[in-house]
Amino acid sequence: MSPENEQDETDTLPARARSRWSRVSQWSGTRWGRFNTWRAGRPFLGGLLLCLAGVLITWVPMQILPDLAFIGGQMAGFLAIGALFGVFVFLTGIYVLVKPAHADVAGVVGTVLAIFSLFGSLGGLLVGMLLGILGGNLCLAWKPRDDVVDDAVSEPSVVDKAAARIDAGFGRLVGRLLLSCRAGIDRIKRWGTDE
Template sequence: MSNEYQESQISWIKKRPFKGSLLLFLSGLIILFIPISMIPVALMPGSFSILGIVFGGLVVLLGILGFTFPDQSSIIGVLAIFFACLSLIGALGGFLIGTLLGIIGGAYCFAWKAPANPDPAPRKQRKVS
């Protein structure tokens, strides 16, 4: 791998809430594990397992959105914490591990701040006459 490629990857990671989005993505997959493994039961009328599929899918989606829309990371973080906590209803929170990872990932996304852009070369001011 070339040095330029590594530098571009590092700069891409620094411009996004990488840790939080990755934890949200993994949390959503863990939350989805239980309802997907019980898919015949989840499709029965009156089953709450379908909520686990919905909430787990939303947490995965929020993890992907964290990568693609870093400017909205605070909203993504709050929604992710909300849906990770609600996943306890339909998916047991992915054995509670998924919920904890979702809360931590959501907190990382909420707390992430975009790096300050270094000031480019000062612009010359034109004289107004």
């Protein structure tokens, strides 16, 4: 092989690698961008924590339930209810990710079910219950970006205006009471010095 052919191959190899890398980065960049857009439109972390809590809550009774299924009794039913709580917590997490408009209701349901899982499956050794409560609260607190309004820009509501009027009236009342109390104390001091 001549040295010219070796140099041509080395020049084209980095160019090919850059070309392939740019195609891969463009492909992954568009997918990552679409995922970020999808994620920003819903309470992603709250839904993810609810799903993880559901798995942990279901895991605990499923470790014991197969052994007790043959024996039967009340304990098997108790553990089955605990496993159902875990499945429902997982499903609320999926529901939040699919229907973000109902995130507040699903967050409350997920939190309540996570708390009730304490009775059927020890709350996933308490870790699942705590993750479910946290995920439910994140779903409850989530607001879509379109509904977020800066407080400095928005007008005060009717309730805020009424509260401001009540506060101003209360301030005037307290001011009058303080003035009358001071005047009374001054009269008492003068009356004590006149005698």
